[in-house]
Structures are given as structure tokens and as C-alpha cells.
Amino acid sequence: AQSVAQPEDQVNVAEGNPLTVKCTYSVSGNPYLFWYVQYPNRGLQFLLKYITGDNLVKGSYGFEAEFNKSQTSFHLKKPSALVSDSALYFCAVRPSPFYNQGGKLIFGQGTELSVKP
Amino acid sequence: NAGVTQTPKFQVLKTGQSMTLQCAQDMNHEYMSWYRQDPGMGLRLIHYSVGAGITDQGEVPNGYNVSRSTTEDFPLRLLSAAPSQTSVYFCASSYARTGDSYEQYFGPGTRLTVT
Secondary structure, X not given: OOEEEOOOOEEEEEOOOOEEEOXXXXXXXXXXXXXXXXXXXXXXXXXXXXXXXXXXXXXXXXOEEEEEOOOOEEEEEEOOOOHHHOEEXXXXXXXXXXXXXXXXXXXXXXXXXXXXX | OOOEEEEOOEEEEOOOOOEXXXXXXXXXXXXXXXXXXXXXXXXXXXXXXXXXXXXXXXXXXXXXXXXXXXXXXXXXEEOOOOHHHOEEEEEEEEOOOOOOOOOOEEXXXXXXXXX
């Protein structure tokens, strides 16, 4: 079955330290990979995506993510965390573009990021 | 552009009542979808549509109906509400054409409580 896993329910980081939020996937074909962020009582906001090309992709608010095909991972990173980065982060994958019409996404269960001053 | 809009923001229903959650987008997106968000379970796809007149079931379709008569609107109907449908509901839309990168745009959500 196709799936996305975020192995950590919560990640705690001190402000100014680097952060990593992990994501692994199990899908067929060459997936499109996404990260979204959800602030309290808000909808999801798109952060970044990997479609093809350079394995390191840069997105909004200083976030970046590294695609690793051999490890089927797409970890989200930021060199220096801010308190305002505290939110719920979702990894999502759109499997097998050729066979999948219209952008259906499979989401991980989410990781709560807490950045303390 | 207003993006993706959802109404209402909050709703309380009694078991057995029916209601419609509204979703509209003004970006001319072909693809629209409904998700429910429950703690620890991420977002689960309820129904989706790849264009007007075309809908299909997602992961958790039971108890919900959808229709897509226009490109802009994609209402979600709860036929007979149950406490298990207490959740936060998100509507999303995206382009669906070959070659597009398909990032989805989300509405602000509807928080539904069924008592």
C-alpha cells in the first residue's frame, strides 16, 4: 500500500538551532513530494515541493528539503529555527504521476514542531 | 483572488441531522477535494473531483456525498450526521493538467461537532 510516514509526533528545538522534520514514503513510480505547514486554527499552507532535478529544494520562510531516492526520504530542514516556526508540519506525496490524475495527495500524520526561545 | 473559501467556519449538529459544507475557489482549478483532519491521523481524503461533472471516492467516503456542477464549487453533504464525523474539514484545489506541479491550495477549514 502507498503511504507516507512521519516518524516523530513532536520535534523540540531551541531557537537558533537547526531543525529537521523527517518524512519517508512508500509509493510506486516517481513521486511528487510536498511539505505543508499548519498554524493553529488555520488551513494548510504550501512550503515547498520536489518534482525533479536538484535533490535539495528551497521553499518559503527559509525552509529546505532534501530528496533521497535510495532512502525514500524527503526530510524538511532549516538552518536556524525561529519561535514563529512552531506549527504542525505535513509531508505529502502524489504518487505515479502518469497513472494518477488530478493531484490526489497522500499525507503523513503530521509532526508538531515546537521552537523554544 | 479569494483563493479557496469554506463556509461555515464552525457548526454543531445533532446526530441524524444533515447539512452541506460549502467550498468555492476562484483560481479556475480543475481538481478539488475534501479532507478530514483528526488528531494523530493526518488528513484523509473523503471525495475528490477532476472537473465539473466528475467525482470519485477517496479513502473515507462513507456518510458523505459530493457533486460538482461548476468548476468553482464543490459542496460536501453529510447525509445523516454521526458523532464519528466530528472533525475539521478542509477543502483543497489545484490544477490537474499534465505537466503541472499540483501543489494544492487549502481553505481555512470547517470545524464540525456532532452531538
